[in-house]
Each structure stands twice: as structure tokens, then as C-alpha cells.
Amino acid sequence: MKESSMDSELKNSINRIMGRLRKYFLLFLLVPVLTTVVAYFTAVMSSSSYEATAKISLGQFDNSSYNTVAKAKQLITSKEFLSDIDGLDKKTDGLKDNLDILQESDTIMTVSLTDGNQSNAKRMLRQIVDAFLQKSDSEKDKWTALLQQKINQVKNLNVSSDEGKVNREKLLFELQSSLYKVKPAEIIDQPTIVPLKANPLHQAALGLLIGIMLSATLLLLPEIFRERHENKEVGGIMTSIE
Numbered sequence: 001m002k003e004s005s006m007d008s009e010l011k012n013s014i015n016r017i018m019g020r021l022r023k024y025f026l027l028f029l030l031v032p033v034l035t036t037v038v039a040y041f042t043a044v045m046s047s048s049s050y051e052a053t054a055k056i057s058l059g060q061f062d063n064s065s066y067n068t069v070a071k072a073k074q075l076i077t078s079k080e081f082l083s084d085i086d087g088l089d090k091k092t093d094g095l096k097d098n099l100d101i102l103q104e105s106d107t108i109m110t111v112s113l114t115d116g117n118q119s120n121a122k123r124m125l126r127q128i129v130d131a132f133l134q135k136s137d138s139e140k141d142k143w144t145a146l147l148q149q150k151i152n153q154v155k156n157l158n159v160s161s162d163e164g165k166v167n168r169e170k171l172l173f174e175l176q177s178s179l180y181k182v183k184p185a186e187i188i189d190q191p192t193i194v195p196l197k198a199n200p201l202h203q204a205a206l207g208l209l210i211g212i213m214l215s216a217t218l219l220l221l222p223e224i225f226r227e228r229h230e231n232k233e234v235g236g237i238m239t240s241i242e
Helices: 002-023 025-045 069-076 079-083 092-097 118-155 162-181 200-241
Strands: 049-057 099-103 108-115 186-196
Touching: 002 025, 002 200, 025 200, 049 118, 069 079, 069 099, 069 108, 069 118, 079 092, 079 118, 092 099, 108 118, 118 162, 118 186
Parallel strands: none
Antiparallel strands: 049 108, 049 186, 099 108
């Protein structure tokens, strides 16, 4: 009897849902259409932002802040570095939120900056990239000067033994090899601008999905409240009997 009663309730619930669907079919159809149209035209009418990007090949010298992508990212996005750049007309905290660095390889990274103004995005990115390259070149020059100083010292060493001469030549070769491998950071791809805008078709698909979910909720919600109401009445009756 209990199973028969449950089957009957389920059948009644389905009948009510189908009846509600037939009665308000146009409304349930209109909701997804409306959300789709609104999402599409919102994407079309929304204001664009712009992303400026530049690809940098890091230098090769003994300073991890300038020759590894992870350390370079920490440096470029730091408050101290950005605050040091003359001419940036954005607050440091806000600028950091719009600045991103993507690792392309161990020594290549792409720096990108997003802004609502096309010329500002490109100009500020150029300033950031130039500042990094200048600091990198300065550190490279220090390392080059240090290597050259060591090379000169080794060349001027007075050694008499054959073993000492061999060791001197070996050390000299290592220092000169290190100097030869020194490479400055450089821009591989000059700053370019790409407009960023929500894809209208993607937004329309999302609007359609939201509309379908909303229609399904409106269709099933009365049954949920009905079930809760009936359970509450049954509970009240059982309480009064007890």
C-alpha cells in the first residue's frame, strides 16, 4: 500500500508539472530566449579593454633575479620595481592586478598588461619592459666587469712551476668561457596590442544555459513547496495525535 501511495503521489506530481508546462509553455520558452538575447547584446555593447604583450629573452649572467623567469616575475611585479619607474600614471597596487607574466621556456617570458586605453596599455608596458632591460643590463655589466677583473688578475699571476702554469691556464679558460657566455636580456617580440572583449556567442550560450536552469526552477519550485507544506501538515497532525 505504501509503495502504491508513493507511485500515486509521483504520478500526480508529474501530471501537475506537465500541466504547468502546458499552461505556461510560452513563459518557460521566453525565459531562455530572453536571457540569451540579453547576454549576447551585453557582450556586444560592453566596452573593450586592451592587452599589450611583449616577449623577452632573459640574459645569461650570475644573477637569478634577471636570468630566471620565476625570479624575474617577482621582481617586475614588486611594488619597489614599479614605483621606481618614472611616468607610470597608475597606482602600483592597481597596476600589479593588470600585469601578468607567462613563462614560455626557461629563459623566455611574455609580459602582458591590460588597460582600458589602448595607447596607455602599450606605453606602460613599454616603460616596464625598458626598466627591466636597463636594470638587467646594469647587472650584466657588473658581472662582466668582475669576470674581466678576475681574468686580468689570473693573467698577471707569476707562477714558476709547470703545474701552476697548467692550473692558471685552466682557470683562465674557465673565466673566459664564462665571459663568452654572458648574454644581455633582449626583446624578442616588440609590444603588440590585442583588444579583449567577451565573445558574444560564448556569452549567449551561457545566457541560454542560465535561462534553461531558471525555467526548470520555476517549473519545479511549486512541487518542492507543495511537498514541504504537506510534510508540515502531516507532522502537525501526528503531533496533535500524540
